[in-house]
Amino acid sequence: xxxxxxxxxxxLDDHSLFRESLGRLLRSEPDLEVIADFHSADEAxxxxxxxxxxxxxxxxxxxxxxxLAVLDAIKTSRFTGRILFVTAGMSDDxxxxxxxxxxxxxxxxxxxxxxxxxxxxxxxxxxxxFDRKALxxxxxxxxxxxxxxxxxDGVPPFNPREQSxxxxxxxGLTNKEIAAKLNIxxxxxxxxxxxxxxxxxxxxxxxxxxxxLEAQFARRTAS
Numbered sequence: 620x621x622x623x624x625x626x627x628x629x630x631l632d633d634h635s636l637f638r639e640s641l642g643r644l645l646r647s648e649p650d651l652e653v654i655a656d657f658h659s660a661d662e663a664x665x666x667x668x669x670x671x672x673x674x675x676x677x678x679x680x681x682x683x684x685x686x687l688a689v690l691d692a693i694k695t696s697r698f699t700g701r702i703l704f705v706t707a708g709m710s711d712d713x714x715x716x717x718x719x720x721x722x723x724x725x726x727x728x729x730x731x732x733x734x735x736x737x738x739x740x741x742x743x744x745x746x747x748x749f750d751r752k753a754l755x756x757x758x759x760x761x762x763x764x765x766x767x768x769x770x771x772d773g774v775p776p777f778n779p780r781e782q783s784x785x786x787x788x789x790x791g792l793t794n795k796e797i798a799a800k801l802n803i804x805x806x807x808x809x810x811x812x813x814x815x816x817x818x819x820x821x822x823x824x825x826x827x828x829x830x831x832l833e834a835q836f837a838r839r840t841a842s
Contacts, residue, residue: 660688663689664689668697768802
């Protein structure tokens with residue numbers, strides 16, 4: 620995010636009621652500023668030549684065209700900020716394509732407003748944010764690529780147990796919660812976490828999530 624007080628947002632969604640409701644929510648937050656909102660993709664892309672925006676909230680199903688086509692158009696413009704899909708749903712292939720083409724995240728509309736605000740702030744800070752279903756799509760694609768191509772450069776592939784723990788870390792679960800969900804001991808979770816730290820060369824969970832996602836994106840792109 621650039622040096623200014625508020626995160627500047629552009630909303631692109633062809634459903635007026637949702638767009639207006641979302642705008643009211645975002646304008647109520649002291650650190651967020653809605654610069655503009657559009658129902659037309661062409662108008663939104665044209666506006667980016669004139670206004671400064673940090674994060675675009677982009678619906679995938681825009682009626683006139685899909686969000687991936689809009690993502691490509693935005694990427695060829697002068698826009699240098701982040702793009703977060705806020706959508707009712709995307710297929711696994713569409714999710715993986717969005718990640719490869721430079722989207723910073725996928726947020727599903729059935730999730731809570733608090734989660735959306737968190738996602739926006741994290742994306743604006745340079746992180747990636749993907750809904751749990753989107754993460755599963757990315758992880759599944761990775762495992763397919765690993766089976767086909769073996770070990771990739773950089774971070775080694777994660778084994779099934781490491782990947783299952785990672786999936787729960789992505790969801791924000793604690794070690795105790797992960798142990799209960801996977802029916803393993805908390806001590807074993809800690810051991811797997813240490814393996815993941817050693818494999819990725821990081822020391823914190825937030826660093827682990829970032830490095831693991833980047834490694835997964837790289838493998839999927841290479842496939």
